[in-house]
Amino acid sequence: MIVDPAHQKYQDFFYDNFEWAVTENALKWRMMEWTRVLRGHNMFWDFDSHSPSWLSTLSRDQLLDAMHVRVNGTIAHTKGKLVHWDVNNENLHGDYFERRLHNPNITSSMFKWIHQLEPGVKLFLNDYNIVNSNTYTTAYKMQAKILKASNVPVYGIGVQSHFKSSNIDYDAVKYRLDKVAEAGLPIWITEMSILDTDNQKKADALEKLLTLYFSHPAVEGVLFWGFWDGKVFDRRIALANGPDVVVNKPPNAAGIRYQTLFKQTWRTNITRPLHHGVHISGYHGHYSLDVKHNGKVIESQVFTLGRHGKLVTVNLHGSGESTKCNFR
Template sequence: MRNHRKTVRGHNMFWDIPKYNPPWLNTLSKDQLLSAMHIRVNDTISRTKGRLAHWDVNNENLHGDYFEQKLKNPNITFDMFRWIHQLEPGVKLFLNDYHVAVTGLYTTAYKTQAQIMRDSNVPVYGMGVQSHFKSSNIDFNAVKHEYRLDKLTEAGLPIWITELSIIDTDYNRKADALEDVLTLYFSYPNIQGILFWGMWDGQTFDTRTAIVNGPNVTANEAGLRYQKLFNNTWRTNVTQPLHHGIHINGFHGNYVLNIIHNGKIIETQYFHLGTRGKVVTVNLHGTDNSK
């Protein structure tokens, strides 16, 4: 993936739901389990150091407390974050949980958890929000969803949509739902990234999540809608005469700026437009023009 210039996340170092842990952990004493956890962190980081951008540290720990119960330590998740941060301080560490935005069952609990960790100087970077939808947009209400995102934002941490899936065999209906969901997520200021959780029917936890199908990875109606949004709707293409102080509004992202004279490109610059805007200065040789 890195050879193809793809950013990779680590998912996940630990999982707090009992059934997702190997049975041999149950045979360990408290001290043995703690030792095994340190081995897990040290060995894994020795293999991934410098290769990952993120780690989901203790997955879904609002829904399980396996390590808390086994170790009799209610703050073991805090320790997990600190262990990883000590070994690799450059990696951004995340909470990751479900029913925190798709439903409101755990919204307040998730916000509170994040606030406590932040206020306790735990090296938590962001809140991973799982977003698994079923039956198209029947269970998606943009107003309620945005309200829950607002509540999560009160924790003072960035949000990533870490697991987006829409389960529906009707591709046209799924396309409409996908556009609704992505439009909210793409426009929400505190959401820094969106990741699909299964998009090809050849490799996914549920083939009904697919937006591309078959051995040729062919886009279905939902996939075509995504391509239209990503490649056209949410792109900024502007052509203007060159003069001092050009001001352009654009979507956040990477840009190519071409200066064209008599039909030929005479200067090219690459830049990134983020939340704070960007001033791009262009020096044209042999002219008085800049900016």
């Protein structure tokens, strides 16, 4: 839907409101290979019910061969197109591959297989009941620390984040997020959703939770697990409603609250006179810098501001001079 011309209204809303996308199901092994006649969000899923049923007929060696075929075939299709891979989904809750292969360290091997084929892709753990419950918080942190210490090519930690607005303990979420961050790896909120039939309550909860995530130094990004009620696992989490994907009407209260944060509150728009350099503080992200003289743009640059700041040198055409802009 993000490329098909028949869904222009969906695309207008999508590209205007988001910077990242994740395929919910299209790359999962079971979805790609319901039967073994096909070749090719996660490379593996450590649950019996989420793995192709035909795997159960294979011997241990045959299963291992099939896993290599899965990795090689999928990377052949996706190489250069993906920035992240969730490697073995929810492996704290399931042990399908560990059990079938009699190998408690198979997840480490999965990371190494993918990294060998495409070293530039960032590889992630991904699991649930990490911040909305205390059941797996410490175990998840320890898994990440052990993989990192063992030189497994794990880039980051995916934290699923499905909530009901009526039962969010924000102090507890912050505490658990801090615990996961002790592993020393970047965190991505991979599946954020807030469920409520009252869109105003959903909006309030969304603002508080997004602010917590956005302000946490270990969190690099947040991905919603759906936004439109026409294409979402539960209509009660939607930010946008109706067949026109809010092109002909505003989003619901939660969607408007998100847009206010994303497009206004967390944007940096500053105009400064340019003398012998300027110093500006801003949010991390992508920037466009325009230099104007008598109202006319005489120089433009684009740059990305990260956690270490950025020094931008601007050449002033025709004057033989330059000025420096420090961003932090």
